[in-house]
Amino acid sequence: MLNSLWLSHFTAASCLGHGLTPTLAALRAQKSGLAPCAFETVTDLATYIGEVAGIDEAPLPASLGEYECRNNRLAYLGLQQDGFNAAVESAIARHGRRRVGVLLGTSTSGILQTEQAYRRRDPATGALPDDFHYRTTHNTYSVADFVRTVFNLEGPAVVVSTACSSSAKVFASAARMIAAGVIDAAIVGGVDSLCLTTLYGFNSLELLSSEPCRPYDTDRNGLSIGEAAAFILLQRPAASLDADAVLLLGAGESSDAHHMSSPHPEGLGARMAMEAALRTAGLQPADIDYINLHGTATPSNDAAEGRAVAALFGDTVPCSSTKGATGHTLGAAGGLEAIIGALALQRGFLPGGANTRCVDPDIPIQYLTANQQRAPRRVLSNSFGFGGTNCSLILGRAQ
Amino acid sequence: MKLTAYLDGIGLIGPGLDNWLAARPILAGTVPYKSRPLTVAAPQSLPPAERRRTGLAIKVALAVAQEAVAAGQLDARQLAAVFASSGADNDNCDALCKTLASEDRSISPTRFHNSVHNAPAGYWGIASGAMTPATVLCAHDGSFGAGLLEAMTQVAVEGWGTLLVTYDMPYPEPLHAKRPLPSAFGIALALMPERSAQSLARIELSLVDAPPDALAEPELEALRHAIPCARGLPLLQAVARGHASTVVLDYLAPLSLAITIEPEHRG
Numbered sequence: 001m002l003n004s005l006w007l008s009h010f011t012a013a014s015c016l017g018h019g020l021t022p023t024l025a026a027l028r029a030q031k032s033g034l035a036p037c038a039f040e041t042v043t044d045l046a047t048y049i050g051e052v053a054g055i056d057e058a059p060l061p062a063s064l065g066e067y068e069c070r071n072n073r074l075a076y077l078g079l080q081q082d083g084f085n086a087a088v089e090s091a092i093a094r095h096g097r098r099r100v101g102v103l104l105g106t107s108t109s110g111i112l113q114t115e116q117a118y119r120r121r122d123p124a125t126g127a128l129p130d131d132f133h134y135r136t137t138h139n140t141y142s143v144a145d146f147v148r149t150v151f152n153l154e155g156p157a158v159v160v161s162t163a164c165s166s167s168a169k170v171f172a173s174a175a176r177m178i179a180a181g182v183i184d185a186a187i188v189g190g191v192d193s194l195c196l197t198t199l200y201g202f203n204s205l206e207l208l209s210s211e212p213c214r215p216y217d218t219d220r221n222g223l224s225i226g227e228a229a230a231f232i233l234l235q236r237p238a239a240s241l242d243a244d245a246v247l248l249l250g251a252g253e254s255s256d257a258h259h260m261s262s263p264h265p266e267g268l269g270a271r272m273a274m275e276a277a278l279r280t281a282g283l284q285p286a287d288i289d290y291i292n293l294h295g296t297a298t299p300s301n302d303a304a305e306g307r308a309v310a311a312l313f314g315d316t317v318p319c320s321s322t323k324g325a326t327g328h329t330l331g332a333a334g335g336l337e338a339i340i341g342a343l344a345l346q347r348g349f350l351p352g353g354a355n356t357r358c359v360d361p362d363i364p365i366q367y368l369t370a371n372q373q374r375a376p377r378r379v380l381s382n383s384f385g386f387g388g389t390n391c392s393l394i395l396g397r398a399q
Numbered sequence: 400m401k402l403t404a405y406l407d408g409i410g411l412i413g414p415g416l417d418n419w420l421a422a423r424p425i426l427a428g429t430v431p432y433k434s435r436p437l438t439v440a441a442p443q444s445l446p447p448a449e450r451r452r453t454g455l456a457i458k459v460a461l462a463v464a465q466e467a468v469a470a471g472q473l474d475a476r477q478l479a480a481v482f483a484s485s486g487a488d489n490d491n492c493d494a495l496c497k498t499l500a501s502e503d504r505s506i507s508p509t510r511f512h513n514s515v516h517n518a519p520a521g522y523w524g525i526a527s528g529a530m531t532p533a534t535v536l537c538a539h540d541g542s543f544g545a546g547l548l549e550a551m552t553q554v555a556v557e558g559w560g561t562l563l564v565t566y567d568m569p570y571p572e573p574l575h576a577k578r579p580l581p582s583a584f585g586i587a588l589a590l591m592p593e594r595s596a597q598s599l600a601r602i603e604l605s606l607v608d609a610p611p612d613a614l615a616e617p618e619l620e621a622l623r624h625a626i627p628c629a630r631g632l633p634l635l636q637a638v639a640r641g642h643a644s645t646v647v648l649d650y651l652a653p654l655s656l657a658i659t660i661e662p663e664h665r666g
Contacts (some may be wrong), residue, residue, distance in 0.1 A: 098606075134577040158537070162533075162534060173534065180556050182400055182548070197511070201506060201514065204507060255520075256524065256532050259519070259525070260525075316479045387517040
């Protein structure tokens with residue numbers, strides 16, 4: 001059993017906007033933030049992307065200059081929203097610099113910096129330019145190092161990089177560290193930013209949709225890539241909590257052991273992750289009021305996840321994928337979608353999936369295409385990734 | 400805060416360190432260390448289609464994982480896994496960056512799915528059949544320490560048997576000049592919540608301020624210093640020597656990991 005933890009503060013920046021207010025407004029309006037791809041030098045891919053506005057105009061402070069790259073800029077922008085900075089400072093004052101951990105998910109870190117540096121190789125020697133800093137931009141750990149440095153923290157820090165389940169799995173790791181007494185609080189979440197590797201990579205797998213992605217639609221034809229920073233301050237529950245305080249109740253992890261880039265066709269690993277999350281929360285399927293699906297909108301992913309959800313929950317639990325609104329934010333998706341689940345719990349609504357016009361009748365789940373004014377008490381969020389990695393989280397209201 | 404586990408199996412591969420059994424007397428100081436290039440076989444446990452797609456990082460990770468599981472006489476399908484690496488498949492990373500900087504940006508699907516940091520964990524799942532939780536970590540030069548801390552936390556909190564698999568490989572140029580890693584290397588530890596007949600030692604982890612231990616043998620110390628996952632070597636040396644001791648391993652400044660090793664004396 002997992003000892004419940006409190007999501008005392010959280011914030012997100014995605015193509016829906018900077019911070020919770022525009023994020024909530026877009027979800028309420030079922031607005032999608034996806035737009036035709038005109039990212040960087042990428043002009044040859046007919047696809048839609050979820051780009052965060054303003055990153056190019058938001059350089060890091062000079063004191064953090066060696067961390068300068070799109071991914072850390074996005075992280076920094078995210079930290080400035082919704083009073084998150086101040087909440088972290090107050091946790092540090094309460095617990096100490098060594099007792100606040102940093103556990104963040106990313107899949108590609110600052111790889112865009114390296115992709116651009118390869119274009120600037122010395123024509124004679126092939127050397128990368130002097131202004132390219134590997135440790136603080138390219139290395140997978142750089143975003144956790146960056147956040148640890150921003151707050152002058154001296155405690156445990158790590159990046160979890162399990163592709164698209166990364167920033168869900170950080171909740172499980174942080175919960176273990178707090179339970180073991182290694183730390184008292186953790187900055188968890190994820191940051192993943194647009195880059196050429198993922199755009200051309202998913203294109204090579206023929207998984208990019210030529211239109212804004214349509215999760216669980218009969219005619220779904222691929223995903224739309226997005227980017228996001230999602231941050232949550234996780235700590236033991238305060239002695240008295242507001243009724244709308246959000247708690248992490250359960251986390252379940254599993255592996256498909258099947259294929260590098262295709263899910264288990266029956267969604268067996270996905271089902272095991274959801275079952276493990278229910279078990280650690282001490283809950284039954286009937287206790288879940290809404291499921292935020294992984295729902296990438298590729299034909300095989302949605303079919304496999306749908307089978308697993310139907311096997312466990314039937315068609316009685318309202319479900320949706322919010323990737324039609326945000327795009328697939330890859331290593332940030334688990335964190336971003338946990339925050340969307342937390343907003344649903346606090347504001348009392350179920351987000352309908354954007355862009356989906358005709359729900360696939362072969363997937364027997366209750367897929368929402370419109371918002372519902374129903375106050376969920378417990379939500380489950382799924383995140384699955386390449387390499388057959390699965391993670392499900394369960395969040396609930398304090399009352 | 401102290402975390403405890405039983406060390407039931409070790410996997411090791413590095414230049415001049417073919418496997419744990421061969422390396423044990425070298426680390427104990429009874430056989431001299433001789434450097435030579437690392438060789439590693441393609442993992443026979445993978446189906447041929449997957450085996451063809453494995454680069455050096457995946458081969459090293461699977462070799463040490465398999466060795467640790469076999470040494471502990473364990474069932475891999477029952478073990479959770481923690482993978483930790485500073486970089487993963489660095490040849491693949493270079494090839495992708497070169498293609499993306501060229502006129503034709505078409506990259507191969509295999510190159511793309513092998514680019515994820517968790518590629519070795521994915522191949523391990525396919526090879527072992529383990530559907531258990533597997534996490535994949537990076538903490539730059541502190542990656543061994545971060546992996547050990549996560550694995551020990553899993554054993555202590557979840558009561559899981561957890562296989563820690565740490566591995567690194569060099570970058571080709573031009574990244575090598577920016578991140579010089581001299582050789583591939585891998586260390587795996589099978590960490591269990593209960594003592595068994597295979598237990599080599601009981602180990603206990605705590606966070607401390609002390610500087611990390613160095614190795615007396617200069618060439619081994621150079622490896623420890625230069626390769627993130629080789630920073631676990633002082634722990635292996637203590638196990639190889641076979642007496643109770645405490646070693647300090649690199650983590651993230653200002654923190655190090657103090658590991659107290661109590662050998663299990665069998666039969």
